[in-house]
Amino acid sequence: MGKLTPDAPKFxxxxxxxxxxxxxxxxxxxxxxxxxxxxxxxxxxxxxxxSLIELIKEKPFKKNLExxxxxxxxxxxxxxxxNDEVDDKKKGRIDILLENHDGAIIIENKIYHYLNNPLNVYxxxxxKPEKNKIGIVLSLTPLETKDDxxxxxxxxxxxxxxxxxxxxxxxxxxxxxxxxxKDFCQNIINLSSEIMNEEDLEAFNDKRKEIIEVSNYLNRVxxxxxxxxxxxLKSLEEAKKGKYVKPLNNINKDRxxxxxxxxxxxxxxxxxxxxxFDIEKENCIHLIIEVQNKEIEEKTIEELKxxxxxxxxxxxxxxxxxxxxxxxxxxxxxKINHKDLTNLHGFIADTLEKDSFIKMFEELSENTQL
Numbered sequence: 001m002g003k004l005t006p007d008a009p010k011f012x013x014x015x016x017x018x019x020x021x022x023x024x025x026x027x028x029x030x031x032x033x034x035x036x037x038x039x040x041x042x043x044x045x046x047x048x049x050x051s052l053i054e055l056i057k058e059k060p061f062k063k064n065l066e067x068x069x070x071x072x073x074x075x076x077x078x079x080x081x082x083n084d085e086v087d088d089k090k091k092g093r094i095d096i097l098l099e100n101h102d103g104a105i106i107i108e109n110k111i112y113h114y115l116n117n118p119l120n121v122y123x124x125x126x127x128k129p130e131k132n133k134i135g136i137v138l139s140l141t142p143l144e145t146k147d148d149x150x151x152x153x154x155x156x157x158x159x160x161x162x163x164x165x166x167x168x169x170x171x172x173x174x175x176x177x178x179x180x181x182k183d184f185c186q187n188i189i190n191l192s193s194e195i196m197n198e199e200d201l202e203a204f205n206d207k208r209k210e211i212i213e214v215s216n217y218l219n220r221v222x223x224x225x226x227x228x229x230x231x232x233l234k235s236l237e238e239a240k241k242g243k244y245v246k247p248l249n250n251i252n253k254d255r256x257x258x259x260x261x262x263x264x265x266x267x268x269x270x271x272x273x274x275x276x277f278d279i280e281k282e283n284c285i286h287l288i289i290e291v292q293n294k295e296i297e298e299k300t301i302e303e304l305k306x307x308x309x310x311x312x313x314x315x316x317x318x319x320x321x322x323x324x325x326x327x328x329x330x331x332x333x334x335k336i337n338h339k340d341l342t343n344l345h346g347f348i349a350d351t352l353e354k355d356s357f358i359k360m361f362e363e364l365s366e367n368t369q370l
Contacts, residue, residue, distance in 0.1 A: 004207055004210060004214065005204075005207075006200050009194075012190070014183050014184075014187040015187075016183075016187045017187065017190065022190065023111045024111075025111050025113065026077070026095075028109060028111065029095045029107075029109045030076060032109070033074045033076050035048045036074050036096070036098060037074050042175075042178075043175055044166075044169065044181070045169070046069055047165055047166060047169060048162060050069065050165065051158065051161040051165050052153075052158065052161075053069075054165075055161055056134060056151070063132065064103070064132050065132065065134070067100055067101075067132070068100065068105065072100040073100065074097070074098055075094075075096070075097040075099070076095065077093045078093060078094040078097040079093055080093060080094060080118075080122055080125045092121065092122070094106055094107070094108070095107055095109040102128065102132050103132030104132070104134075106126055106133070106134070107135075107136045108122070108135070108136070108137045108138070108150070109138050110140070110143075111140060111191065115139070115145070115146075119137075119147040119149070119150050120147060120149075122135065123135055123147070123149045133149075134150075134151065135150035135151070136151055136153055137153070138154070138158065139152060139153075140154065140156070140191055140195050141154065141192075141195050142154060154192070155191070156188060156192040159185045162181075162185065163185060166181075218277070222277065224341075225276060225344060226257075228343075228348070229257050229271050229273055229345075229348065230257060232344070232345045232346075232348035232349045235345070235349055236349065236352070237259070241259065241362070242268075242361070242365075243260045243261075243262060244257070244258075244259060244260075245257065245259070245268070246258075254274075255272065255273065256271060256273065257270070257271050258270050258271075259361075261364070261365040263365045264364075264365055267289075267290075267291050267292075267365060269287070269289055269352065269358075270287075271285060271287060271288075271348060272285060272286040272288060282333075282335060283335060283337075284336060285334055285348075286331055287332050287334065287348070287352060289331075290327060290328045290329065290331075291364075292327075296327065300367060304317065304330075304360070307360075308356060312332060316330055316331055316332050317329070319331055330357075332355065334347075
């Protein structure tokens with residue numbers, strides 16, 4: 001039987017993604033403007049303008065833009081109209097304007113926003129000969145510009161042409177701007193891949209009922225797992241082993257829960273269950289004893305390893321959490337079968353007791369050096 005759904009695209013994290021600005025149009029425009037400038041220190045010459053003009057020439061437009069290989073100005077957020085104009089439709093800003101003494105390339109940069117800009121006003125505002133002037137709407141997906149003076153080029157199409165032409169340029173390996181460019185290209189590819197294509201959506205339309213049924217079933221399983229984990233930790237709370245905590249922030253919500261020490265707020269038993277729902281991971285949960293924002297004395301660590309060497313392997317001691325400020329004193333992975341999943345409450349409670357998590361947790365709660 002064929003797959004129910006197409007493969008999801010894989011995304012590489014980028015600096016703009018880490019900074020939570022991967023889709024801001026003004027940020028994207030500023031980066032484009034930097035690389036368009038042949039006089040900038042990126043040492044990539046006319047790579048961007050040459051790639052753009054190549055794409056323009058492949059469209060059904062007869063334009064003379066050869067002068068842009070020599071010299072031109074780059075302006076972002078170029079104002080159109082005046083504040084005292086009555087008609088708001090005549091106000092706006094051109095995202096990127098490339099112009100020289102006798103020509104212009106007007107670029108409207110679209111990421112997620114709907115195209116409702118007054119393109120005709122932009123066109124009329126730039127007083128250059130029509131044979132040396134062209135408008136471009138850069139977008140994530142193909143769209144109709146509804147203006148004969150503007151053509152549509154996809155961001156990914158532009159980036160792929162840049163990457164192809166980059167192969168013919170000799171660039172020093174230590175050029176940091178080459179790294180910036182490659183990261184920026186990946187950011188555009190990520191944004192483009194987030195938009196589902198017609199084939200993917202056709203698959204959803206064809207198998208809509210089955211997909212929704214599977215999605216509803218998955219949600220039932222997730223709720224079952226959450227209730228089971230919560231129940232296990234609450235039973236330990238009732239036994240006065242600690243305080244049950246469910247994370248409220250979006251990063252940890254729906255992926256883990258805690259049992260917090262009664263004596264030390266920074267000491268916790270963590271049940272991490274997100275891998276149960278990750279197709280690329282094993283069907284596992286992780287049981288962890290962790291301490292937050294604290295350096296542990298070497299003496300305490302050595303005692304832990306000595307006292308629990310028969311319970312935990314060497315590589316299960318001491319690792320850092322994903323955000324770098326949480327120390328996992330011990331972390332152990334457990335593969336879960338359908339019977340374990342049925343009674344996950346019992347599996348977690350029994351394993352925490354059997355594998356000495358509770359014993360270690362209570363000892364650390366009383367440790368004055370922690």
